[in-house]
Amino acid sequence: MTMHVVKDIDAQTKAIIVLESLAGRTVAEICREYDVEKTQLWEWRKAFLLNAHKVFDLTHKFEILENEILAPDVHRMVIRAPWIAKVRQPGQFVIIGAEEDGDGVPLTIDDADPTEGTISLIVHAVSAASLKLVGTPVGGGVPDIRGPLWCRHSVSKP
Known part of the structure; x- marks a missing residue:
């Protein structure tokens, strides 16, 4: 059984990957290009969408x-x-x-x-x-x- 090694991907690249998935590219295509697991991409998308409102939150401190x-x-x-x-x-x-x-x-x-x-x-x-x-x-x-x-x-x- 082979174990997949998780790559260290910076926050900006994660955001780009998520935005590409939201823009209509297939998850499979993006995962192949960036060498990430599909489950990882879905977790990033979920976190991104749950926190998107913070961009517009004027009470950020x-x-x-x-x-x-x-x-x-x-x-x-x-x-x-x-x-x-x-x-x-x-x-x-x-x-x-x-x-x-x-x-x-x-x-x-x-x-x-x-x-x-x-x-x-x-x-x-x-x-x-x-x-x-x-x-x-x-x-x-x-x-x-x-x-x-x-x-x-x-x-x-x-």
């Missing part, structure tokens, strides 16, 4: 994984933000929205882990928005992160 107090009113926060973790560069910052329609808090990205899809920020809680942000517990989230943005400084010669 970026999850807070750590909220460590470093000093009075100073927190180190780790937030799940895969795209930002992947593309950020040194010196860039993000604007974190603690509330759906509230003011944003501009924060320099302290560190990022593209493998884990996380960014870490040091927050000095002084404004109402930053106090609300640091008051969000681990497992909670922030509804909006804009960025990464670049802060360029120019020095003129005398």
Whole structure:
């Protein structure tokens, strides 16, 4: 009896495979092309369809994984933000929205882990928005992160 080895397929490729199956190609044809089992493709389709509404969910939040107090009113926060973790560069910052329609808090990205899809920020809680942000517990989230943005400084010669 031969055992089929499951290939490690990234999320983007899985989405492409599912979309091709929804667009009318036969499951057998797609499975041959991508070398996947039919049962696997049906599981991906089911998960895709059950979670499709999240694309349009405006209450999606970026999850807070750590909220460590470093000093009075100073927190180190780790937030799940895969795209930002992947593309950020040194010196860039993000604007974190603690509330759906509230003011944003501009924060320099302290560190990022593209493998884990996380960014870490040091927050000095002084404004109402930053106090609300640091008051969000681990497992909670922030509804909006804009960025990464670049802060360029120019020095003129005398």
